[in-house]
Amino acid sequence: xxxxxxxDCDPGIDDALAIAFAHGHPGIDLVGITTxxxxxxxxxxxxxxxxxxxYVGAAGTPVTPGCAGPLLRPAQDAxxxxxxxGLGGAVLPAPAGSxxxxxxxxYITETVRAAPGEITLVATxxxxxxxxxxxxxxxxxxxxxxxxxxGGSAGRGNVTPAAEYNIWADPEAAAAVFRAGWTVVxxxxxxxxxxxxxxxxxxxxxELGPLGTELLLPALDQYKSVSEPSGxxxxxxxxxxxxxxxxxxxxxxxxxLFGLVPARVQVETAGQLTAxxxxxxxxxxxxDAGNARVAMSIDVxxxxxxxxxxxxRVAAAMGR
Numbered sequence: 001x002x003x004x005x006x007x008d009c010d011p012g013i014d015d016a017l018a019i020a021f022a023h024g025h026p027g028i029d030l031v032g033i034t035t036x037x038x039x040x041x042x043x044x045x046x047x048x049x050x051x052x053x054x055y056v057g058a059a060g061t062p063v064t065p066g067c068a069g070p071l072l073r074p075a076q077d078a079x080x081x082x083x084x085x086g087l088g089g090a091v092l093p094a095p096a097g098s099x100x101x102x103x104x105x106x107y108i109t110e111t112v113r114a115a116p117g118e119i120t121l122v123a124t125x126x127x128x129x130x131x132x133x134x135x136x137x138x139x140x141x142x143x144x145x146x147x148x149x150x151g152g153s154a155g156r157g158n159v160t161p162a163a164e165y166n167i168w169a170d171p172e173a174a175a176a177v178f179r180a181g182w183t184v185v186x187x188x189x190x191x192x193x194x195x196x197x198x199x200x201x202x203x204x205x206x207e208l209g210p211l212g213t214e215l216l217l218p219a220l221d222q223y224k225s226v227s228e229p230s231g232x233x234x235x236x237x238x239x240x241x242x243x244x245x246x247x248x249x250x251x252x253x254x255x256x257l258f259g260l261v262p263a264r265v266q267v268e269t270a271g272q273l274t275a276x277x278x279x280x281x282x283x284x285x286x287x288d289a290g291n292a293r294v295a296m297s298i299d300v301x302x303x304x305x306x307x308x309x310x311x312x313r314v315a316a317a318m319g320r
Contacts, residue, residue, distance in 0.1 A: 002029040003120055003145070003252055006108060008066070010038030010125030011048035012078075013088045013219045014245040018124055018150075019049065020215070021307060022249045023058040024314035031119065032062045032111060034104035038125040038169055039078045040086035042068040045125075048086050050095035055215060056314050059097060066104025066129035070170035078165060081223065088222035090215050104129045109137040116143040120252055124150045124245035126166050131173035134180045141182035149177075150248040152265065152278030153189035154294055163276030164189050167267060171276040175267035184292045186265065187247040188278065191258060191298040195247060196240025204308050208315040216311065246307055251295070254306050259297030262290045 007022055007030060009015040022030040033053070035046045046065045053061050069075035082088060100107070108129065112119045121144045123130050130147075134140045141147075151166035151174065159165045167174045178184060197205075197220050205212040205220075223241040251258055261282055268277040280294060 002027050004029045004031045004115070004118055005120045005122050005249070005252060006032050006034060006111060007249070008034045008036060008104065008108070008121065008123040008125065008129050009049065009245065010036050010040070010045045011052060012039035012045065012086055012125070012245070013082050013223045014243050015039070015124050016048060016052045016087055016090070016219060017216065017243050018245040018249050019052045019058070020056045020211070020314055021246050021310050023053070023056050023061070024310045024317070025249070025253045026313070027253045028249065030058065030061055032064065032107060034064050034066050034107055034129055036066045036104070036125045036129045037068050037075055038166065039082045041077065042066070044086050046099050047095060050097055050099065051092040054095050054097065055092050056211070057317055062100040064100040064102055064104045064107040067132065070126065070128055071131065071172045073170065073172070076169050083222055087219050089218035092215065105133045105136060108133045109140060112140055112143045113137070117145055119144055120146040120148060122148045122248050122252065124166070124248050126169040127151070127173040127177045128170045131176040134177065138180070141180045144182065146185060147182050148185040148187065148248050148251055150187045150192060150245045152186055154278070154280040154296065155190060157277065158189055160276065162268070162274040164278070167278055168276030171267050171269045174276070175269050178265050178267055178291055183290070184265065185251060185260065186292050186294045187251055187258070188294065191295045192244035192247045193242050194298055194300050195242045195244070195303060197243060198240045201304055201308070205311070208311055211311060211315040211318060243307070247298070247303070250303055250306060254302070257299045257302045257306065258295045260293040261296050263292050263294045264290045265292040265294065
């Protein structure tokens, strides 16, 4: 039986790839998508989610917009990584459909309330929607089947030396989410940075027809590290683009590909140099209640076999 998920995201290149994976994997039932401002503004993340859904054959999936900015801080974005559109070099047709009515917070709480123990909540963007949903309905932490995020790092960050982007973009929301009383499955930079789309992976994507040549490859071609200087670097100098957010939905489909370690995770909100840092204590479960399981290892070859196989299913169903 397929695992039912709600994907809360901010498309974003790797969010777009995560949507395609979630739609295509037979073990996942993508019940709905909620959007949040992050990689680009809310209007663009919502339009991108709709466009990707329609492109990959998931036009019936409801896309419900959520929060347009963080809880307390000025809105930031990552256009330098994802491009002005949010989808890198991919140019998809404008969506024909419209966002679902209502707000993401309402959609999340009502959908999970209606099916307690059945819905896995997957978040691949800033955690603003999730923080407000669990504030509105604290029982959400008990009702979800699992709560999975792409975010954080037990080591170094990627937007600052201390912080990963999704947590850094709204650290107050992230702090509230980790205090909500559930066990957070954390797919952070410790594993996601190992998923670079190396030339052999890109070659297989080229074999996927329009899915590869119109979405996957052009999106990844312009996916830049936040540490890269402005302007396109020489192609030979560009590192393989990691597909961070795909890891979160891949864990739902094949958790055996990841090694998770119990931990106590707290989010720094006050540090001048460390705001957004996920302070990860692997010793805490021995004497204090842990609140997370943090991925620290990944079967990279298995991950790509799973991911490319899923994209092959999507490409075949598209029939183009």
